[in-house]
Amino acid sequence: MEEPCVYxxxxxxxTGKIQLEEKRLNDYKSRFCNAxxxxxxxxxxxxxxxxVGxxxxxxxxDASMSPEEIIEKYDL
Ligand code: SF4
Incomplete structure (x- = not known):
C-alpha cells in the first residue's frame, strides 16, 4: 500500500472539520491522500x-489556484 500523505x-x-460528501471525500483520498x-x-x-504551515x-x-495565489489571496 502507498504511504499516505504526511498530513x-x-x-x-x-478529520471531519470540513464537511464533504462521502463520494467526494473518497475521490480525494484515492486521487491524492492515499495515492x-x-x-x-x-x-x-x-x-x-x-x-506556510x-x-x-x-x-x-484540486483547487485551480496556485499555492502562491492562495497565499496572496488569503494573506497567509
Ligand atoms: S487533502 Fe489529502 S493529500 Fe491534501 S494535504 Fe490533506 S491529507 Fe494531504
Whole structure:
C-alpha cells in the first residue's frame, strides 16, 4: 500500500472539520491522500501547508489556484 500523505492525520478534510460528501471525500483520498507521494505532493492543500504551515478550510486538493495565489489571496 502507498504511504499516505504526511498530513493524513491532521488534515481538516479527513478529520471531519470540513464537511464533504462521502463520494467526494473518497475521490480525494484515492486521487491524492492515499495515492503515494507523487500524488499527494500535487495536492494544493499540501503545497500551501508546506510553504506556510496551514491552509484555509475552503481550499480543496484540486483547487485551480496556485499555492502562491492562495497565499496572496488569503494573506497567509
Ligand atoms: S487533502 Fe491534501 S494535504 Fe490533506 S491529507 Fe489529502 S493529500 Fe494531504
Amino acid at each position: 493524513y492525520n491532521t488534515c481538516p478534510i479527513l 503515494g507521494k507523487d500524488s499527494w505532493s500535487k495536492c494544493i492543500r499540501f503545497q500551501v501547508r508546506e510553504i 496551514r491552509c484555509p478550510l475552503d481550499i480543496m486538493p
